[in-house]
Amino acid sequence: MTSNRFTRNKRLHRTPPVCKAPPPPYPPPYPYPDHPMDILTIPGARLLATPTALPRGDAIPVLHIIPQPNFQWIRARSQHALGPAFNVRTALAHNLNGLAVRLIASSVRMVTNHAFAASATQIIKAAIACPQIQFLNVVHSNTNHMIHWPKFNDELGQLLHQTRILTNLHVATPDVNSTWNETGYPRAFLWPNPIMLPLDPKPNTPKRPAIAIIGRADWAKAMPAQLAAARIVQNERNVKVFLTLHPSQPDHPAIIRTTQTLGLKVSRQPWMELGTLWHWLHANVSVLLQPSFAETFNYLTVDAAAVHVPFVGSYAIQHCPPAWQVRDPNNAHEIAATALRILANLRVQKTIARPLAEAVAKRNNALYLWEHQRILNLPRANRPPAALSHLPTMVAEAL
Numbered sequence: 001m002t003s004n005r006f007t008r009n010k011r012l013h014r015t016p017p018v019c020k021a022p023p024p025p026y027p028p029p030y031p032y033p034d035h036p037m038d039i040l041t042i043p044g045a046r047l048l049a050t051p052t053a054l055p056r057g058d059a060i061p062v063l064h065i066i067p068q069p070n071f072q073w074i075r076a077r078s079q080h081a082l083g084p085a086f087n088v089r090t091a092l093a094h095n096l097n098g099l100a101v102r103l104i105a106s107s108v109r110m111v112t113n114h115a116f117a118a119s120a121t122q123i124i125k126a127a128i129a130c131p132q133i134q135f136l137n138v139v140h141s142n143t144n145h146m147i148h149w150p151k152f153n154d155e156l157g158q159l160l161h162q163t164r165i166l167t168n169l170h171v172a173t174p175d176v177n178s179t180w181n182e183t184g185y186p187r188a189f190l191w192p193n194p195i196m197l198p199l200d201p202k203p204n205t206p207k208r209p210a211i212a213i214i215g216r217a218d219w220a221k222a223m224p225a226q227l228a229a230a231r232i233v234q235n236e237r238n239v240k241v242f243l244t245l246h247p248s249q250p251d252h253p254a255i256i257r258t259t260q261t262l263g264l265k266v267s268r269q270p271w272m273e274l275g276t277l278w279h280w281l282h283a284n285v286s287v288l289l290q291p292s293f294a295e296t297f298n299y300l301t302v303d304a305a306a307v308h309v310p311f312v313g314s315y316a317i318q319h320c321p322p323a324w325q326v327r328d329p330n331n332a333h334e335i336a337a338t339a340l341r342i343l344a345n346l347r348v349q350k351t352i353a354r355p356l357a358e359a360v361a362k363r364n365n366a367l368y369l370w371e372h373q374r375i376l377n378l379p380r381a382n383r384p385p386a387a388l389s390h391l392p393t394m395v396a397e398a399l
Contacts, residue, residue, distance in 0.1 A: 049275070050197050052080040055087035060376065062110040063103075064090045067117035070247065073274045074114065074194075081194035081365040082372060093117035100129035109376055110134045115141075116149075120158040127162070127169045134375050138191055139173040141220075141296050148218070163187045170375060174296040176318055192367035193297045197357055198278045203308040203350040205286070209343055210240040212269075212285045217245055217252035220294040222314075222329040224258060229289065229335035231264045236340055242285065244269040274303070282307035287342050291329040292316050305357035310349040312338045319360045321352070 062082075064074055072090060079088040089108075096118055103111070103126055111133060113123055120137075127135045137159050146152055156171070163169050163185060171180070172191035180188035211230060215221040230241045243259070243266040245252060250271065259266050272280060281288070281304050288304040288311040295316040302319070304311050313320030314329045324342065326334045342349050366385035373380035 049076070049080070050199055052076075052196070053084040055079070056084045059085055059087035060110075061087045061089065061106070061108045062112065062372070063106075063108045064088065065093060065096065065111065065113045065117045066090050067093050067115050070271070070273075071114060071117075076274065077194040077196045078368075080196040081368045083369070086372070096122060100126040103130050103133055108133060110136065110372070113137045115139070116152070116155050120155040120162075124158065124162050124166070124169070127166050131168055134168050134170065136170045136172060136191075136375065139171065139175075141175075141294070147220075160185045160188060172371075189371075192364040192371065193299065194368045195299075195302055195357075195361040195364050196274075197302075197306045197361050198275075200354060201282055201307055203347075203354075204282050205346065205350075206240075206284055208240055209237060209286045209346075210242060210284055211287045211289055211339055212242040212244065212281070213266075213289050214242075214244040214300055215246065215290070215292075217249050217255045221290075221292050223255060225330050225332045225335060226289045226291065227255070227258050227262060227264055228332035229339065230266075231262045232332060232336035233339050233343075234264065236336075237343065239286075239343070241266045242269050243267070244271060247271045277303060278307050281309050285309050286346060287312060287339050289335065289339065290314075290317065291326045291335050293329050302357050302360055305353040306361075308350040308353045310342050310346075310353050312342070319356065321356065324349075 062078075064078065066072070066074060069092065075088050075090045079086070082088065099118065099122055109132075111123075111126070113135065115138070118126075123135055123137060127133075139156065159169070159171050160180065163171055164187070171185070171188040173180075173188075174191050174193050176190060178188070178190065211233060213223070213226050213230060215223065217223055233239055234241065241264060243255075245255065258264075269280070285304070286309070288300065288309055290298055290301050290311050291314040292298065293314070293316060295314075298313070298317045301311045301313055301317055311320075311324060312326060312335055313324055314326050316329075317325075324338065326338055328334055363385065370380055370384045372378075374384075
């Protein structure tokens, strides 16, 4: 019997080892289970979310309309920020037939429409039919929407105009550069994104330094500069580079071709749900790259900092510490130099990261709850919680 050389030596046909994240808790199809925290239940994961109080029996029902299933994380974050006095539910955009009729028959007090999941016409009709319900439209990314979805301006214009007429219709954005108030729409306002953190893990340093690039393959994320910066860092140090692209374009040909042209060795990672992301970042990543041209907030930087992973950010990310910030997101040399400085003093930088995430979460969640109380005319403090001008003193001094 003739033996095959591949059979004799199994090492010849082994695939290279790849660092994989734990499997997601509930693979598609969606939806997720009823408990808003079930999204974070990961078999074998060491990181758990900070405790969230379950809704009380008399909790105020609020509904979030989301454009696609991977927006389910907003429910867990929102429930965590609002606490037991609210009961947060979600509905997918394609299940909105007869929205007004269904809302009239429900006990929902407030509807939050994310990223034009429901059209402006649908929301305006529902607001007219249901004056007892408050309707909030959250615009998550002005610049990106205007470039990618030309219909964005028409939808936003309709909603802004109707806020002058309907007292139960609101428009908000996390974009601190919004000018709606100054341009004739006083009932549009700044919206604080809710944040949920994992329990504080001990800082972990991977055996081999690693940087991660996570995001959409578009101009606003400065993806070409990030890839070039990663190649420069690889030239300087023996670092591993992880690349995770948004599921809307997980194999973007231009991005893949760029990595090949640069000679950049990357380990591809799939898009991850929140709990899986925490676990993977903590176990495998030294520095996260997020030097974007345009951001309304950037959740990824807070999620990384929450597990003691520092990040390279830009002026567009309001909570980015100066030592981690690049002035020009298109400058690969500056991105690489910043990443190398962080890697050179990684132990100290990791101790800075978690306090930063906790400070941002405390600020945003307090404002998030206060805005709900204001819109629903519930008892609250006369003034909103004071916003942090930049960073808590302890973090600023450590930098």
